[in-house]
Amino acid sequence: MKKIILHFVPAILCLVSCLWGYGQKKPEKKHNIKVKVDYTLNKPGDTLTLYFKPHESIKFLQMAIVDQNGICSFDMEQEFEFGSISIEKYKAHKKNDHRMIANQLYWEKGDEIMLKVEDNQLLNDYESNALFTGPGSEKYNLQYAIRKELRKIYDEALTTETKKWTDTDSLQYLETKEYRLISVLNTKKEMITAVVYDVLKTDILMSRYEPIIENLTYLKLNNAKESAEKRKELLDSIHRLLLPVKQFPVVAEAMAASQKFQKFIGGLFYVTALLKNNKPILKESIVEVSNHFSGIQKESILISLLQQYGITSDQKEFPLLKNTVKTFPYNLLLEKFLQQTCRNLAGYTFLDTSGYKVDLKKYRGKYLLIDFWYIGCGGCLRYYQNTLSHIEEEFKDDPRFAVVSISADRDFNRWKKSIPLNRYTNERVINLNTGPLAYRHKFAEDIGIDIYPFVLLVDPNGNILEYNNITLRTTTELLRNTLNKYLN
Template sequence: MKMKYLILTLVYCLLTLNYGKAAPKNKTKDETKVAFITVSFDKQLSNDSVDLTYRDNNWGIGSAELSMPLNTISAKIGEPIKIIFEKQQAFLYANLITRSGKVLFLSSIVEPSDNIEIKIYNERVIFSGRGKEKLQFKNKIEEDFESWRKTQTNLSFFKEGKSNIVKKALKEFKPKIKKHIFQIIKADYLFDANFDFMYVNYEDFIRKSESKLGMSDKVLNESSGYLNYILKAIMMRKLEPQTAVEYINKNFHDILRDRLLTLYFINKSIKNNQDVALISDVLKTIKTDYCIDALKNFKANSSPKSPAYDFALRDTSGNIVRQSDFKGKIVLLDFFFTGCGWCQLLNEKMTGIYQLFKNNPNIIFVSISIDRDQKMWKNSIKNHKYTHPGSIDLYTNDEGSKSKIIEHYNIKSYPHTILIDKDGRIVSASPPEPHTPKEENYLIELINSCL
């Protein structure tokens, strides 16, 4: 009986003791969906600031994804950057660059609950805090590769050297990074499109894109590196749009298929009404909401007969010029930047077009520069290497490629031209450039059809 009493007493005491303990604090939803990054420099750079850029819906920073809207968070040195994630967002790709131009990281993964500190002393970068391993991994590859490159006299082993460095870093950091995130990072490096594009035979490049290298579909669906790799492989084939859509539908599924179809059209640009009809058909098959929204927005802004963007930009005298000022006129917009060789070439090839229509009051040629330096822009148009004497020369008000007109028309490369009719509607968001007599005649016919 005594023994039974002692056991009951002991159980009671244990329960009482446990009850009296404070319950562990659960993380709030806000805490689990927020990340912080803080940057500190040595005294010489303490007045600098940083810009963190990223895209929603796990769009990366790869070349194929440049058309997706970019978010920017700015902070002074020493102040934490707070990143708020969407409900279902497990991570995002981000760039972090100082206003003075120092790159701290590019296309790196940031997760909810990361709390990373970046310290730079005498040009040495030190990462600490929760989530630091992802940045340490990329930094190690860059440092080791740079050290290796300096010791090489024969760069014929360039690819092999980089591959060995990546493999070594993957092995070292595998135990330090969450399994799924590690697999995504691994996929990003295995499918380094820009790297392979320089050294691999086209057919090998395409075969590799289809093999998946043993990676799971879930990982590949989320890897920006794989997405860019696949899209570049498809673009290299120079397929007709209908054939490209069939190829994507046959070889890829679910979210990856939707993302590929979306980026394929956005990177290709709308050439004609057949492209518009094909996009309409594709929109019926896509299931991912943010892909549907992106493709609908692109179609609305770039399709023939869509209203032209009513910009408000300054000319060389500082006067505001608007698209609506040209109502009743045909307008050919030409976007360029100083130092762009292809932009100079297009201007040369456009000479015949300029001469043919220079006395026609119903046609206006407008050049729009994305230069960030106004003096550079004004100097570049004086010698008419980028524009011709009869054009109206405009400037994107120091906003460069972040100008609203650039974002509206989804312009990713230069030169870029857009033809607008007398009613202020798009005739073509990507008219032919007159590099050959055939293309020149086609552009002339297109302009004449608007008169």
């Protein structure tokens, strides 16, 4: 009876998640992201990918083929009025072709742009050799101008005789950078919408606090192991850090839309949860975020925070999330995020080590721990060496359980040669590869994989039980306890 109930849990969760947005406000119409890319190295038949992120936690993609004139055209229909776009070259040429030819540029409804990219023989510096034209193009060229100024500031800092100025924690350096970037932004203030101006200004203002926040988030697990006194000291410093951020001279809509704000502040609240509890409690985090931010800023942060937490099959905070995140477009973003956990994995196919296609439904009947990784990912390496390898050894004789190691490496032979090295996986587990699509594989898009390693626990019927949460992706003890919860 216990196993039957357990098998119903993901189905119930799936139903709740999929119906989450029922009755919520929906957008009146969809919007099209129209981009044409004229890239010197484009050849007819090459493939480019457009990534659209309406929030730093949500990503959609569209692939398009270069036509006979060397032009690649995108026309992505979606529900959001604002977000960021990136464009990546799918086929790398023999020369050192930088694959990401446009990266994280703010888009808004009504834009219809042409991106012309000239090859740079020396640097592959597309931010200096790209030109946008068409409706809305001013904001893209402005963003590139800001990036060029940032690079100039950085180069100057490297050549200065005063080494203190090169320190990213130097207040002089950070204040100078902020002033110069805002000066560039102000040159085109009248040519862009007020919201985009404030979003870009938020990004620039966040840069003063990035070094501190990045240090705290990078060391988040180590910080959680500090003494009670040290943890309180860190918590106090974080709360003091939030005060100037709350007072940014920008409209609330722009701050909420800034993906730097979403990423850094969402990550910061996850650190505070770790400092307060070795196993963070989402309900407490929701209350804490609500105590520091309000309105759509709060809602935007909570979606980032939910990505940090991941999803568990017995999540009790969904009603609280629903009542807290209720403003469009953040209610729709929450719905999209929860839908990513509402999947049965049957039908997703990968390549095995012999190059044959394998459907995940082949492994029905067992609990599957799926580890999604790629060669060169430091976090993937540490996760395998410190956590997953120990679990594999402990549970290797349990016929009800299996580890599925899925590599997102495009180079099939390199991936295959890496398996016996026991760095990211080993020969005893189920080893699969995404094939030539790499991390553009439909599985990665549907599940919402945007960070690595990405870990799922799947029940014997192929339904997701645990979605990349802290109990899966951190310590051996937490992962062991999670598995025993289902296997015992």
